[in-house]
Amino acid sequence: MSEPQILKHGTWDKITPEIAGWEFVSFEVTVFDGQTLSFDADTNERALVPLSGTVTATINGVEYVFGGRTSVFDGLGHCLYIPRDTAATVTASAGAELAIASTPATTKHEIVLVTPADLPLDTRGAGNASRQISTLIPPAFPADRLLVIEVWTPGGNWSSFPPHKHEHDHDGEAELEETYYYRLRKPESGWAMQRAYSPERGFELAETVRDGDICLLPWAYHTTVAAHGHDLYYLNVMAGPALQRTLQAAQDPKLSELANAWPEMDMDPRLPLIPRYPQA
Template sequence: MTEPKILANGWESITPADAGWTYVSFAVHTLQAGDSLTLPIDGQERALVPLSGTADVAADGQRWQLGGRQTVFDGLGHCLYLPLDTEATVTATTDLEIAIAAAPATTKHAPVLVTPDDTDLELRGGGNASRQVNSLMLPDFPADRLHVIEVWTPGGNWSSYPPHKHEHDRDGEAELEETYYYRLRDPRDGWAVQRVYSPERDFDLVQTVRDGDLLLIPWGYHTTVAAHGHDLYYLNVLAGPASKRTLQAFQDPCLKATQDAWPDAGIDSRLPFIPRYPS
């Protein structure tokens, strides 16, 4: 299996063969208004998340309209879940940037459109580890393997903290492959820092990430910090071999106790800073 790595903006689609793992595929497609994209029947379930613009999706005699924000910082995302054995046509009704995550599936569920009305304005953490979360596909979602989450982190704050991992299938931890797709409110000058580390593997990656970069995490503790003054977004996709849907994570025991101070610190007063819908 591959080591954790960050792909610089300019990468195209990532398949399990590209990543050196088994489950997660991920791509971001840019379409001009009126352009279409066909998603074939290939043994995978999919999640479609418009990053900007609006889309019309047709599949199995049904149609859905989704999207509407100009950037990921304008409002919460929509997510269209398309199950196994579903051929679909995505048509851009405006200029469109759309993320598509996929994973192999064995059970065909019903398609589901998740809108901003279906999710909470969820705040996690405390102090300078506060962030805003939009949980699009959690373990109770009717799907086989895919989990999809949006996270916004104000400039200067830590995210995915305390560091945690999804590496072993055991009590309190699930084996999951994971991607982070990063966007910055200032796409030209914005940046953040990503750390992925594994004491048991003598591995430590600390790297600057910028708008459009993609992180592959097959194993290891991970955490992210947004540079001061630079708000960060990432789209988080996870899938793994467990027969039961789960996002159980094992926190770094050296840092787990840091969250004990969060109730006294409270949530960063800047949050929530992403509205449910664009204003």
């Protein structure tokens, strides 16, 4: 299995298990310009998340129309879950951006369209570790392996904190491959920092990330901080070998106690940063 790595915007177009050096997660972002995407009725389950624009998926003669936000900072996302053994064709408005996550699945479930009406305006953390999350495909979702989460972090705040890892399958931790796909509210100037580290493996990565970059995390503690004045979005996709669907993570024991103070601290007043629906 390869080490955690960050791929810069323009250097990647699709993450596959072969590229990532792992077994489960595939990820890509398609920008539409009149084309039609076709998915075979294969052994992969898929999650379609419009980052911008409106998307139409046709499955077994039924049309699913979803999306509509102008950017990931305009409103909560939609997600169409497509189970294995299910063919689909997808079209979209010109310029629409569609994130596509997939993983091999052993069981077939039902097609599910998740809309903002199904999602709470959820916040996590406290103080300058406050962030907003939207769990499009949580552990309780009727899927086989896929887990999908949107996260918004106000400029200057920490996210995925305390640092945690999904590396081993045992009580309190699940083995999961994970991608972080980043977007910035100010794409020309915005940036954030991603750290991934493993004392167990003698590994350290600390790197600037910008709009359109992606981080591949097969293991390691990880955390992210948005630069002052630069609101950050990332789309998490996770899947792994565990039989139980769970997001359990092991926190860095040297930092986990910092979360104990959160009940006595205020949430960042900028949160929720993103409304449920796009504003008129």
